[in-house]
Amino acid sequence: MDDGLESYNGSAIIDPMVEQYEVNPDDGDDADEEPPEIPDDGDEEEEMNYYDHFTRLNLNAMTSDWSFTQGGPEEFPSNDFEVGQQFGNKEEVMLVVKQYNIRRAAEYKIVESDHLRLDSNVIAQHIFTMVKADPTISIRILQGGVENHFGYKASYRKVWLAKQKVIARIYGDWEESYNELPRWLFAIQMYLLAFKYCKPLISIDGTHLYGKYGGTLLMAIAQDNNANILPITFAVVEGETKEAWSFFLSYLRKHVKPQPGVLVISDRHKSIDGALNVEGSLWKPPHAFQVFCTRHIAANFMTHFKNKYLKKVLINAAYSKSHREFAHYYGRLRGENVAITNWVEKMPRSQWAQYADEGRRFGHMTTNIFKCINAVMKGSCNLPIMALVKLSYFHLGELFARKGSEALAQLQVGAEFSQTLMKAIEFNSKHVNTMNIYQFDRSRTNFMVEELAAVPGSRQQNYQVLLDERKYYCGYFQALHIPCRHMFVACSHARLDWKQFVHPMYRMESVFNVYRSEFRSIGHDDDWSSYDGPRIWPNPRMMRVKRGRAHELQDS
Template sequence: MCISTMMVLSLAATLERWPLWDSEIAHLEKGMIFSDKKSLVHVVQLYNLKRNRECKVIESKGNSWVVEWKHDYNWRVQATKLKDKDFFQIRKGLKRRISISPELPLATIIEVMMEKFQFTISYKKTWHARKKAVAMAFKPAIKGFKYCHPVICIDDTHLYGKYEGKIVAATAVTAANKIIPLAFAVVDKKMIKSWGWFITLIRRRVCRDLEGVTLISDRYTTLLSVVSRIWNNPAVQPRGYHRYCLRYVCSNFNKRFGNTVAKDLVWRAGSVRQVRKFNKIIEDIYKLEKNAEWRFSRMNPIHWTLCQLVKYFDEGKIIVENASNWGHLYTSNVQRWINEHQAKANVHMLVPINRETGKYEVRTAPYGMGVVLVK
């Protein structure tokens, strides 16, 4: 059997197993094959154009192509080139998860429900479902946040009565230590998805491009997992930081041990400015509650104590003083930049030719000399 015949049989077997896209097919699915990469790109663009969606290309190589929705709808197509063929195949399938938000079109929600559950919901029910995810923010407060301390406090509380759920809120503190509301939302009880949505809105609408904003919150598991992924993550820009609310640390400690004396000591431990005093108070807490050591071992002191913040500046002060005593006037990065440019300047010499006309000769040792005009 010749090689061309074997290739035809291999292609026939592939097409028998997986569908080859044609113009009559109105959907995309895992395993679908396209005649070439150009056809794949055209079909995916047409597919999303009919649904009023905008896509962005994540990866485009000779043997692979990845595209997803541009507005965080978690829809993705990943296709790769078949071995020894020009055909492209959708390998990873369509990853599509619906996360209701005010920006999600009603038609998209209805379509996803139909594809996932084979059930058509009315526009009225879809509108009510999307309305549950509405967040409100105050424009003057958002515009003024850049003049506040770079700290945002988030919290939630249960709603009782006819309407259940939770209300989540974000607040900031002005330079005069006045509290201002930034945003709030009424969300579902399943907080892990709601927190992710709310914190993402805070990052995009409030913080925007601000670097180093610190988020203060309670430390229950669902919230910590969201914050570590969305906020306190070096891969996410601009970079943010996360700290624990001291009031919640004390309250949770009291719930666990039921010791108000030890609870007051926890507050003092988080409030003192010297590491020496912090260590002494922690020892006193361990004497009252032996099991408290295990609990504190799970919390990094830098996340809930003031002394660790002061320690950071104290250590920085020592470093600066030592550098100054050695005659260093600048930081290491600035001094390195100065040294590099000074080394470049040392090979040049400026020789005046005619000062009145502003004509000078620049002599460069390794490369010869040239004449330039200096104004």
């Protein structure tokens, strides 16, 4: 829970099975709209904790050492002239002449261009090694490097154009990249059953492409039963429209085959809502259920009411696992401002309050598992489409191999449950001796557990535990499907094994099944099967280089 607001019944305890996220009050639903200008790619990123296993991208996995000269960047011609010096071509001579004059603050003029000093070709040669080392490097950092080297500050657009030229040299031509994509996808077609063994929920959202051609990368993200993030579906579309989301969701259901009753977590974007709830959709109950991200709800709340204290009350109400806890916080909202509760009641409680979702969230209250992937993918969203697809494929192949090996190793040493579950079990079993228990039936299934004040972060509370009905009135078990601390006390008193109350999904065998299938390695393209299908070309209207002065566009 957020600092500054007391816990109602022990929710201030840091629960290892429940995500703990900060809310950014500036994040509204309109944050996903197309930016009016070419965005800076990475100067201000929202701080969050990412899962370690998905923060290591090997961007060199499919790159070649292409450069602007045949010998590579280290063989660029010198900035000085020498008697008898020879050049390979006219462009090489012009490049040296430009650099020679720029370094000496001397003006020069090229007949074909109005630029008197730096152009994108000169900048591209200078930033080549920086971009190759880190394709995610921001334009502002590159601007600073150019200014330090040449003594002149190049415009954002000119440096952006130069970076696109470097990206094209390293990863291939932008247009040909689209044309090559169908053949590559045809060569790697395969079918994995990973999602079948994951938690029955997905987080969906989109992220902008920032390369020469714009567009939006739509993704569906799942999580295995050991808290590892797993992207299951990708699609590149022109924008976040209802039609684009309908296309994405139809293929997700057709090819990924989500479990019956799967939960979809998203923001309140109108295009997503429209696609999920269109007439005849199989993304409505009982086939699927839609819930909203608490972070986005809180951001919308701040837009309407601008009250940070009540925003925290709203978040606590959303995270409440029991009706009693929810009523406590919701009553405070109603007492402060009836208009707030009227605004909240426009959303069905099952779509934003954890206690009312019948345990479908498994503790996932936000789309932050998507945000984690988005932060990683941001480095590849300015690359040509083939580089983006290859990067995703190679990284997922490495992820499956590594996580599959880890899960198999756990099984071989006799691990029965996932490490994430065992951490939660260890946490919840610590307070068994700090509670009183009262038995109310001969069969030892009906108990009342009294929490003492000695439990850290908790008030003294009484909870009913019905073991035979699997009802525990703190709401923890219903929300997360693992034994709560009150159940541990009851099981200990009744001499029952707590393992029988654990959801089968948390068994180590289930974790291994997610990664049982393996990706195929990709050989040389000369060995691929012949492809005679359709070709793809990028939509020229999606080119980002479409604004600015005429001579800047000619400079590209």
